[in-house]
Amino acid sequence: MTDGTADATGRSEADYYRPETVEAACRRLRDADGRVRIVAGGQTLLPLVRQGLVDADAFVDVSAVPGLSGVTVEDGRATVGATTTYAELADHGLADRVAALGEACAVVADRQVRTLGTVGGAVAHGDPTFDLLAPLRALDADVGLAGPDGRRRVPLSEFLIGHLRTDRHEGELVTDVTFDRPDPERSGSAYERHAAAGSGRATAGVAAVVTLVDGAVETARVACSAVADTPVRAHAVEGDLTGEAASAEAVAAASERAPADIDPIDDEAGSPAYKRRLVATLTERSLLSAIGRAGGSP
Amino acid sequence: MRVAFELDGEERTVETPPDRSLRELLREDCDARSVKAGCDGGRCGACTVLLDGDAVKACLVMAAKVDGRSVTTVEGIATGSLGREVQDAFEEHSALQCGYCTPGFVLSALAHLDDDPDADREALRSALSGNVCRCTGYEKIIDAVAAVAERRGDAE
Numbered sequence: 001m002t003d004g005t006a007d008a009t010g011r012s013e014a015d016y017y018r019p020e021t022v023e024a025a026c027r028r029l030r031d032a033d034g035r036v037r038i039v040a041g042g043q044t045l046l047p048l049v050r051q052g053l054v055d056a057d058a059f060v061d062v063s064a065v066p067g068l069s070g071v072t073v074e075d076g077r078a079t080v081g082a083t084t085t086y087a088e089l090a091d092h093g094l095a096d097r098v099a100a101l102g103e104a105c106a107v108v109a110d111r112q113v114r115t116l117g118t119v120g121g122a123v124a125h126g127d128p129t130f131d132l133l134a135p136l137r138a139l140d141a142d143v144g145l146a147g148p149d150g151r152r153r154v155p156l157s158e159f160l161i162g163h164l165r166t167d168r169h170e171g172e173l174v175t176d177v178t179f180d181r182p183d184p185e186r187s188g189s190a191y192e193r194h195a196a197a198g199s200g201r202a203t204a205g206v207a208a209v210v211t212l213v214d215g216a217v218e219t220a221r222v223a224c225s226a227v228a229d230t231p232v233r234a235h236a237v238e239g240d241l242t243g244e245a246a247s248a249e250a251v252a253a254a255s256e257r258a259p260a261d262i263d264p265i266d267d268e269a270g271s272p273a274y275k276r277r278l279v280a281t282l283t284e285r286s287l288l289s290a291i292g293r294a295g296g297s298p
Numbered sequence: 299m300r301v302a303f304e305l306d307g308e309e310r311t312v313e314t315p316p317d318r319s320l321r322e323l324l325r326e327d328c329d330a331r332s333v334k335a336g337c338d339g340g341r342c343g344a345c346t347v348l349l350d351g352d353a354v355k356a357c358l359v360m361a362a363k364v365d366g367r368s369v370t371t372v373e374g375i376a377t378g379s380l381g382r383e384v385q386d387a388f389e390e391h392s393a394l395q396c397g398y399c400t401p402g403f404v405l406s407a408l409a410h411l412d413d414d415p416d417a418d419r420e421a422l423r424s425a426l427s428g429n430v431c432r433c434t435g436y437e438k439i440i441d442a443v444a445a446v447a448e449r450r451g452d453a454e
């Protein structure tokens with residue numbers, strides 16, 4: 001299976017490895033001949049390969065590495081393994097407790113894609129339209145990596161550096177994402193997105209994570225997908241809302257400031273002006289829903 | 299590479315480049331013609347099959363991934379009671395016209411009813427959202443699957 005034989009077109013056949021541990025995967029990434037690609041669910045990768053946009057001499061399929069899959073919550077810190085699928089995350093209690101995660105999983109593509117698509121694939125690809133990234137940004141997640149120089153952790157905000165660009169070093173694989181689980185007593189979260197009919201991909205999405213104290217906003221974290229070259233935090237909204245009463249009026253006023261931190265492009269999904277308006281609306285909706293879940297009554 | 303898997307209950311061994319799609323492998327090397335080719339980009343669901351019992355789009359699955367696993371097409375479910383029931387319901391409710399999309403819909407419906415036997419219309423609409431039909435306008439497809447779900451709900 002790994003002897004690199006030629007297929008009918010005369011093209012040399014790529015090697016395909018299925019390591020069973022993280023260490024074995026790293027060794028393959030280091031030692032494989034030519035250009036190596038990690039495969040998880042393959043839901044993004046295979047179309048790129050078929051279109052000739054990705055050309056690999058070897059594939060390292062990490063989807064069956066036991067240590068890379070699953071969700072755990074320990075001492076208030078949640079860990080989601082890289083090969084956890086959208087379907088698995090959606091089924092886990094964490095996706096109910098942190099509603100933004102469940103809501104993001106629910107809108108990704110369709111049942112079939114969610115069965116194979118993985119959290120690590122979404123993070124590693126660096127596509128700012130991917131729905132899970134906004135909730136992870138709003139949760140202040142960080143990314144675990146394993147590579148030739150050992151393991152390291154990087155904040156997601158530093159890992160995602162541009163459109164389809166990440167801080168993944170040569171030979172590294174994403175092992176997991178972790179974040180502090182918001183206080184279940186007084187926090188709430190939500191993800192709201194809009195996608196054009198027939199496209200599926202988000203035109204814009206907004207995730208909000210809010211913590212309340214005595215009816216006021218103690219902390220608010222808001223992140224937007226698809227409206228900049230990485231998922232971005234809406235710092236102006238967050239700043240305006242912090243310390244304010246968790247009221248519909250305060251949310252409406254703060255949400256108008258969402259366009260300040262985004263940089264949408266003009267594409268078939270819409271004009272920058274349309275996307276700015278859309279993000280303000282989605283910000284308001286996600287904040288209201290998050291505040292409601294935190295026990296507030298905006 | 300050599301890929302050995304079970305297709306509709308039969309052992310198959312096929313030589314294939316690992317980065318071919320399962321859709322091509324099934325139609326071209328295994329003559330599984332019920333697995334349709336629509337968009338070949340994950341958008342239409344016509345190529346849906348069950349991989350270890352779960353609905354996936356064969357055009358998005360690397361051929362190498364099926365080694366050691368089981369693949370079920372619509373040909374393989376006819377004998378299973380739920381599979382037969384879903385197929386009959388499609389006929390009863392006129393849920394197909396040209397029929398190109400039907401195998402994919404039947405398999406997606408089956409996978410969903412497995413998890414959620416008495417699914418309501420809303421859940422079914424969402425479960426079938428990865429499958430496209432150009433003919434029926436979807437309502438009759440939902441009618442057919444909902445009828446199966448209702449019968450199974452009542453039977454419990």
Ligand SMILES: Cc1cc2nc3c(=O)[nH]c(=O)nc-3n(C[C@H](O)[C@H](O)[C@H](O)COP(=O)(O)OP(=O)(O)OC[C@H]3O[C@@H](n4cnc5c(N)ncnc54)[C@H](O)[C@@H]3O)c2cc1C
Nearest residue numbers: 040041042043044045109117118120121124130131174340
């Ligand atoms: C029809 C269709 C509709 C879609 N709609 C949506 C949508 O609405 N919203 C949305 O968010 N997404 C959507 N997607 C994309 C989907 O989210 C991604 O395909 C999926 O999350 C990617 O995960 P994967 O496991 O399939 O990644 P793969 O395709 O296996 O890999 C993707 C990339 O990440 C790399 N990679 C994967 N795992 C790792 C790892 N552990 N470490 C390092 N690198 C890694 C691969 O080398 C590759 O470059 C859609 C895809 C399709 C085909």
Ligand code: FES
Nearest residue numbers: 336337338343357
């Ligand atoms: S052919 Fe696979 S989804 Fe259209």
Ligand code: FES
Nearest residue numbers: 395396431432433
């Ligand atoms: S019956 Fe013709 S595409 Fe569905």
